[in-house]
Every structure is written in structure tokens, then in C-alpha cells.
Amino acid sequence: xxxxxxxxxxxxxxxxxxxxxxxxxxxxxxxxxxxxxxxxxxxxxxxxxxxxxxxxxxxxxxxxxxxxxxxxxxxxxxxxxxxxxxxxxxxxxxxxxxxxxxxxxxxxxxxxxxxxxxxxxxxxxxxxxxxxxxxxxxxxxxxxxxxxxxxxxxxxxxxxxxxxxxxxxxxxxxxxxxxxxxxxxxxxxxxxxxxxxxxxxxxxxxxxxxxxxxxxxxxxxxxxxxxxxxxxxxxxxxxxxxxxxxxxxxxxxxxxxxxxxxxxxxxxxxxxxxxxxxxxxxxxxxxxxxxxxxxxxxxxxxxxxxxxx
Ligand SMILES: [Zn+2]
Numbered sequence: 001x002x003x004x005x006x007x008x009x010x011x012x013x014x015x016x017x018x019x020x021x022x023x024x025x026x027x028x029x030x031x032x033x034x035x036x037x038x039x040x041x042x043x044x045x046x047x048x049x050x051x052x053x054x055x056x057x058x059x060x061x062x063x064x065x066x067x068x069x070x071x072x073x074x075x076x077x078x079x080x081x082x083x084x085x086x087x088x089x090x091x092x093x094x095x096x097x098x099x100x101x102x103x104x105x106x107x108x109x110x111x112x113x114x115x116x117x118x119x120x121x122x123x124x125x126x127x128x129x130x131x132x133x134x135x136x137x138x139x140x141x142x143x144x145x146x147x148x149x150x151x152x153x154x155x156x157x158x159x160x161x162x163x164x165x166x167x168x169x170x171x172x173x174x175x176x177x178x179x180x181x182x183x184x185x186x187x188x189x190x191x192x193x194x195x196x197x198x199x200x201x202x203x204x205x206x207x208x209x210x211x212x213x214x215x216x217x218x219x220x221x222x223x224x225x226x227x228x229x230x231x232x233x234x235x236x237x238x239x240x241x242x243x244x245x246x247x248x249x250x251x252x253x254x255x256x257x258x259x260x261x262x263x264x265x266x267x268x269x270x271x272x273x274x275x276x277x278x279x280x281x282x283x284x285x286x287x288x289x290x291x292x293x294x295x296x297x298x299x300x301x302x303x304x305x306x307x308x309x
Contacts, residue, residue, distance in 0.1 A: 005057055007064040008296025009046065010110055011035060011133060013084040013137065014303065016042075020061065021296045025121040027289065029053075039087045039096075047100045063306065064101055065299030067110035067291045069140075070095075072157035077107075083173040084138065106299040109150075111293050114159055114284075115142025116149050117294025118247050127244040131237050132284065134250035135230070135259070138195045139181040145241070149298070163236065183229035186252050192222035193211030194273060205251040209255045221256040230259065231266020238271040238279050249284025256283070 003022060010017040012035060019030035036042040054060060070082025070089075077094040081112075097105055115132035118124040124132070128147050134140040139161035143150040150157050161181035162174045169178020182188060186205035193208045194200065197218035212219035234246060252259060260283075268276050286293055298307065 002060050004062050005055060006296040006300040007050075007053060007061050008067070008292035008294070009049075009064070010067045010113070010291030010295055011042070011085070012069060012110070012291075017292045019292050019296070020053065021059065021293060021300075025293065025297060027265075027293065029056075030289065030292070035085065037087070039091050042087070043096055044099065046097070050101060061103060063103055063296075063299040063303050064105040065113065065295035065297070066097070066105065066107035067113040067295040068107055071159070072107070072109040072112075072155045074151060104299065106302050106306055107295070108149075108155065108298060109140075109142070110295075111140025112142035112149055112151070113294035113298050114140065114249070114286075114290040115158070115247075115294065116146055116298050117286055117290040117292075118249070118284050119144045119149075120297050122290060123247045123282055123284050123294055124245055129243045129244040130247055131160070131241065131243050132247045132249060132290075133230075133233075134284070134290075135186075135248065136250035137183055137186055138274055139185050140250070143241075146257065160233060160237070163233060164214050165232045173175045177227060180229065180233045183227045184233070184252075188220065189222050189226050189252060193218055194223045196221050196283070198224040202304070205255075212255070212258050220258070223255065224262045226252075227262025228257050228266050230263040231268075232270060234263060234267035234281065235270030238253070238267060238275045242275045243279055246279060246281045247284045248281070249287070249290060251288075253283055 005020045007020050016035050017032045020028050022028055036045050060136040068079050069085050070079040079088040082088040118132050122129040130144045132142050141160035142158045162179045164178050165180050166183050168177030170182050171184045189205045189208050190203050208219045247261050267296050
């Protein structure tokens with residue numbers, strides 16, 4: 001008997017990750033390609049990948065899920081705005097993908113699907129409520145409430161990266177000032193370091209991490225400042241939702257306690273203690289595969305509803 005498989009695609013600003021999971025959520029195949037610069041080249045790449053997968057696993061792939069960066073409208077079935085990948089802006093994705101794919105498919109915001117992946121198969125397993133925050137180039141987030149992905153009335157829920165944590169802060173791509181994303185992300189960490197050290201160098205967040213480990217005071221202060229603002233956001237989340245778990249992922253979380261410790265200290269200071277003590281704050285476990293696993297699982301979960309019309 002042939003096994004059923006479910007494809008997932010996670011489209012970021014620099015790369016397209018994709019893979020297949022089986023019915024237990026285990027990855028049976030993964031790969032990646034550079035993110036194509038235009039919508040036409042993106043669609044032809046998806047078509048090409050689908051052809052290869054179908055050849056390798058004939059008639060086994062039952063559905064395809066896509067996680068796209070940006071504000072995804074449930075009603076319009078398209079990304080209304082993608083600050084980090086503007087070629088998606090308002091493009092009618094549903095009819096375009098329907099032409100390419102002979103199986104049911106679904107898509108959503110990438111961070112929402114990463115939360116769904118961690119909930120089903122990662123650090124969030126068995127939690128009825130969780131919030132995922134991914135700290136990387138930007139700050140993505142997704143919510144699971146009472147065992148379901150919380151989408152909001154039109155799919156835009158879970159944009160915690162754009163809540164204000166610093167009212168007098170810098171401009172964000174979304175148009176607001178002092179968003180969580182402008183204060184807690186890889187570019188924010190580097191910006192903090194350049195401010196505290198007075199240096200003018202081309203650095204990465206990893207460089208700042210290595211300097212902090214080596215005892216550089218400006219580097220550790222940079223993490224403390226990011227952690228301070230992250231903690232403010234965690235306090236808001238805890239007081240608002242009383243969640244079972246908050247899961248932190250993304251490239252900057254590879255720094256571990258350098259960011260986590262000041263964030264948890266601040267969260268404790270700013271939240272109701274009974275809610276704080278029952279909330280488990282922990283690292284994500286699916287790494288950069290959370291998005292594609294979540295995308296595949298999301299489409300699989302909706303398979304009965306994904307009728308082709
Ligand atoms: Zn913003």
C-alpha cells in the first residue's frame with residue numbers, strides 16, 4: 001500500500017524551503033532553493049518542484065500547504081501586503097496555484113503556520129494555548145487558542161511583531177513607531193551594539209553573540225536591551241491570554257539565555273504573577289523547519305474542506 005504524504009512550502013525573503021511529511025508529521029524529505037525575485041519565477045519554480053516531487057512520489061502527495069510572509073487575507077485568499085517580499089502584494093495566488101497543482105492546497109501567513117507546526121509536532125505538543133514568537137530578520141508570531149490556530153476575522157491575527165513596545169522608537173516598515181520587531185530582531189541587536197560600542201562596522205547578530213560570549217560589555221548590553229523589550233511583549237501576552245506556553249524560535253534565539261534571561265526577568269516584572277508562574281516559556285524545537293512542517297500539516301488538517309471547484 002502506498003503511503004500518504006503531505007507537501008509543505010515555506011517562502012521567506014531569501015529562501016524557499018519545502019518538504020514532505022507523513023501522516024505522523026515526520027519529515028520524509030526536505031530541500032530548499034533561493035527565493036525567486038518575481039511572482040512569475042516563483043510560480044514556475046513551484047511548478048518545477050511539484051513535477052519533481054510527483055515523479056519521485058507518484059500519487060502519494062495528497063495536499064500542499066504554503067506559508068507566505070505577509071498579511072494574508074482569508075477572505076481574498078491572497079497576501080495583501082508582504083513588507084519583506086513585495087512581489088506577493090495583492091497577487092491573486094489562489095487561481096495561479098490552482099493552475100499548477102492537481103491536489104488540494106492551502107496557504108497562510110508563515111509565522112502562523114510555524115506556530116501550528118510547533119503546536120502539533122514541536123515544543124508546543126499537547127498545549128491547548130500557545131504563542132510562538134520567532135526572532136530573526138523580523139519578528140513573526142502565531143497563536144494557538146483552545147487547540148486551534150487563531151486567525152482573527154480575516155486572517156490577520158497574531159501580528160505581535162507590530163505591537164508598540166517603545167512609543168518613541170524608530171519607524172517600522174508597517175508605518176508604526178517602536179514596534180516589537182524594530183526593537184527585537186537581528187537588525188535591532190546589531191543596531192544596539194553599534195550604539196553602545198560607538199563602532200561603525202558591518203556586523204551580524206551572530207557576531208554580537210560571539211562578542212557577548214567573549215565578555216564584550218556592549219554586546220551583552222545589546223542583548224539586555226532586546227530582552228527588555230521582548231519581556232514587555234511577553235508580559236502583555238501573559239496578561240492578555242494566560243497562555244499555557246510561549247515558545248521562542250528564530251535565528252536570534254540560538255543565542256539562548258543571552259536574550260531569554262533578560263526577557264523572562266522583564267516579563268515576570270510586568271505580568272500578573274499567578275499567570276506568569278503557570279506559563280511555560282521555552283525554546284522552539286523544530287528550528288527553521290517549523291514553517292514548512294506547519295504548512296504541510298495545515299493543508300493536511302483541512303483536506304476535507306479543500307474541495308477543488
Ligand atoms: Zn511595525
